[in-house]
Amino acid sequence: DGGITQSPKYLFRKEGQNVTLSCEQNLNHDAMYWYRQDPGQGLRLIYYSQIVNDFQKGDIAEGYSVSREKKESFPLTVTSAQKNPTAFYLCASSSPTSGRAADTQYFGPGTRLTVL
Amino acid sequence: SQELEQSPQSLIVQEGKNLTINCTSSKTLYGLYWYKQKYGEGLIFLMMLQKGGEEKSHEKITAKLDEKKQQSSLHITASQPSHAGIYLCGADTSGANNLFFGTGTRLTVIP
Numbered sequence: 001d002g003g004i005t006q007s008p009k010y011l012f013r014k015e016g017q018n019v020t021l022s023c024e025q026n027l028n029h030d031a032m033y034w035y036r037q038d039p040g041q042g043l044r045l046i047y048y049s050q051i052v053n054d055f056q057k058g059d060i061a062e063g064y065s066v067s068r069e070k071k072e073s074f075p076l077t078v079t080s081a082q083k084n085p086t087a088f089y090l091c092a093s094s095s096p097t098s099g100r101a102a103d104t105q106y107f108g109p110g111t112r113l114t115v116l
Numbered sequence: 117s118q119e120l121e122q123s124p125q126s127l128i129v130q131e132g133k134n135l136t137i138n139c140t141s142s143k144t145l146y147g148l149y150w151y152k153q154k155y156g157e158g159l160i161f162l163m164m165l166q167k168g169g170e171e172k173s174h175e176k177i178t179a180k181l182d183e184k185k186q187q188s189s190l191h192i193t194a195s196q197p198s199h200a201g202i203y204l205c206g207a208d209t210s211g212a213n214n215l216f217f218g219t220g221t222r223l224t225v226i227p
Contacts, residue, residue: 001123004158006158030173033214035217040205040219041121041219042120042217042218042219042220043204043206043215043217044217045214045215048214058214088156090158090159092159103147104161104164105149105206105215106161107151107158107159107160108158108183109157109158110156110157110158112156
């Protein structure tokens with residue numbers, strides 16, 4: 001079955017600790033994305049990667065870091081520098097077409113991070 | 117800045133009623149996506165619209181994109197409890213495949 005998996009589903013962290021959220025896809029998609037969702041604010045883009053070994057900051061990258069060493073994997077690290085990390089984190093992937101054609105992003109089930 | 121306005125924020129309808137959710141952009145859209153989300157879960161892709169005047173349907177859900185490519189509507193006919201959830205529109209306004217999302221519409225369908 002092709003899809004996107006995120007783990008864990010729930011994560012608890014103490015203040016001052018870094019934590020890494022996993023995102024894996026077997027859709028053979030080139031592009032992957034991380035979003036943060038807060039109540040009443042919709043989704044906001046944290047980081048995205050259009051190809052292996054390359055990634056770009058999104059709108060709210062401060063306090064986060066990513067890596068893209070493999071096409072299938074795009075882990076997100078929430079660092080202690082992120083002042084308000086409690087949120088629902090969603091990973092997505094897509095297979096961008098050439099030119100300016102829009103392409104569909106498919107989402108994983110999400111990870112809910114709570115800072116204690 | 118908020119580039120996508122979605123309305124209404126919440127909607128409660130009786131089962132069997134029709135309803136419409138709107139999504140308006142201040143910029144011309146390269147692509148407009150509709151997703152559905154159950155609370156605490158990921159987004160399920162519904163439909164994508166690209167061309168001005170385009171309309172797509174799937175089962176009882178119809179999405180339209182206006183001719184100017186700045187406004188989209190999602191219409192549900194004869195709503196059912198299974199339609200309940202949060203509906204989100206996402207838009208590509210730059211052609212770079214990065215999406216901006218509306219704040220969502222929470223739909224409740226009363227049996």
